[in-house]
Amino acid sequence: MLRGTKSGLEFVFAADAGDAVLSDLTARLSERPDFYRGSRATAIFQGAPLESDAFAGFLDTVRAHGIDLHGVYGAAELGPFAERHALAYLGEPPRPVVTSLGQRRPRKVVAALTERARSLEADFAGAREDIARRRARGETSVAKPDFAKAAAIRAGAASAGPTIAPPVLTVTPGTPATLYHRGTLRGGQILQQIGNIVVVGDVNPGAELVASGDILVFGALRGTAHAGAQGDTAARVAALELAPTQLRIATCIAADDVKHKAREPEVAFIRDERIAIAPYAKAGLR
Numbered sequence: 001m002l003r004g005t006k007s008g009l010e011f012v013f014a015a016d017a018g019d020a021v022l023s024d025l026t027a028r029l030s031e032r033p034d035f036y037r038g039s040r041a042t043a044i045f046q047g048a049p050l051e052s053d054a055f056a057g058f059l060d061t062v063r064a065h066g067i068d069l070h071g072v073y074g075a076a077e078l079g080p081f082a083e084r085h086a087l088a089y090l091g092e093p094p095r096p097v098v099t100s101l102g103q104r105r106p107r108k109v110v111a112a113l114t115e116r117a118r119s120l121e122a123d124f125a126g127a128r129e130d131i132a133r134r135r136a137r138g139e140t141s142v143a144k145p146d147f148a149k150a151a152a153i154r155a156g157a158a159s160a161g162p163t164i165a166p167p168v169l170t171v172t173p174g175t176p177a178t179l180y181h182r183g184t185l186r187g188g189q190i191l192q193q194i195g196n197i198v199v200v201g202d203v204n205p206g207a208e209l210v211a212s213g214d215i216l217v218f219g220a221l222r223g224t225a226h227a228g229a230q231g232d233t234a235a236r237v238a239a240l241e242l243a244p245t246q247l248r249i250a251t252c253i254a255a256d257d258v259k260h261k262a263r264e265p266e267v268a269f270i271r272d273e274r275i276a277i278a279p280y281a282k283a284g285l286r
Contacts, residue, residue, distance in 0.1 A: 002028060009041035009067065011058075013050065022050075022058055029065050037066030044093050045074035049081045059085065176213045185209075185223065194230075205245055214238070224248075233270050238280060242266035249275055 002025065003010050013021065029036065041062065049055065049072075062069050071088040072078055082089040134140065176195030187206025191197055196213040207223035209215050212230040214237070221239035226248035228235030233250045241263045247254045249268065254275040265280040 007040075009036065009039050010044055011041060011062075011069075012044045012046070014046050022054060022061075025058070026061050029061065033065055039067050041067050041069045042071045042073055042090060043069060043087075045072065045078060049074070049078055052081075052084065055081075055085060178213075179211075184219075187223075203239075211235070227268075236267055236269045238265065238267040240265050242268065242277060247275060 003012065011025070050058065059069060069087065071090040072082040072085075073090050073093045075092075079089040177193070178196040178198055179191060179193035180198050180200075181191060182200045184201045185191065185199065185203045185207035187204055190208045190210070191199070192210045194212050196216070197209050197211040198216045198218075199209070200218045202219040203209060203217055203221045203223040203225070205222050209217075209221075209223065209225045210229050211227055212232060212235075213227065214235050215225050215227045216237075217225075217239035219239070220241035220243065221237070222241075222243050222245065224246045225237050225244050227237045228250040229248075231250050235249055237244075237247060237249065242265075247268055249270050252270055252273065252275045254268075266277055267280045267283045268275055268277045269283070270276070
């Protein structure tokens with residue numbers, strides 16, 4: 001066992017230490033060859049020391065990693081052994097040895113399965129067995145639907161008595177989508193939408209908005225706007241500043257030649273087959 005203490009490293013050898021222990025120790029030092037460099041260390045023997053040749057190999061390995069092994073702890077008989085290897089005999093170990101050097105074994109983690117997980121395991125096992133039986137009989141892994149058998153069952157149920165009518169499915173038409181654009185539309189830019197268009201920003205001259213529904217501009221509308229492009233006469237065009245180059249609603253067209261004195265939110269709509277423009281607050285539209 002290799003452990004670090006306040007006074008340095010300690011190599012602890014159990015009574016049954018052998019070649020496997022030395023191999024494990026060498027592998028551990030090789031994992032981080034420079035980590036222990038410059039450290040002082042001692043060796044602690046719980047029983048008889050290693051063979052002289054084995055201990056000499058151990059010393060070579062330790063010193064190759066830059067570790068200074070300066071003394072040996074253990075029974076009094078270790079004095080001559082330490083002297084033969086030019087080490088100091090330091091006496092009995094300074095602290096109890098609670099672990100011995102041995103092969104490091106990976107910790108086995110056992111996960112406890114919940115009741116639901118165990119149920120899933122059983123379901124999977126049953127499914128695998130069913131697939132194996134089908135393959136052994138030369139069948140496909142998944143049973144094919146038998147439409148003839150299903151029709152016979154329905155016919156038999158019909159002859160047995162009245163059945164509950166299936167629910168009637170109705171198709172609800174979807175509402176038109178709304179295209180939301182944030183930013184200024186410059187000349188040459190075009191927005192087209194099957195539904196409504198909402199612009200948060202200005203629409204400059206030369207820009208164009210085309211929608212099958214309403215057009216709403218949170219800014220100045222100075223370009224071309226065509227609402228109700230598929231013939232919706234109830235479509236409207238509203239803007240915080242309504243000053244379009246050309247305005248269309250369904251099949252009606254209006255060119256704005258009048259300069260607005262006051263800038264206020266306005267709305268354009270069809271009234272009496274013509275395009276009318278009114279302040280939004282007074283238009284009376286909902």
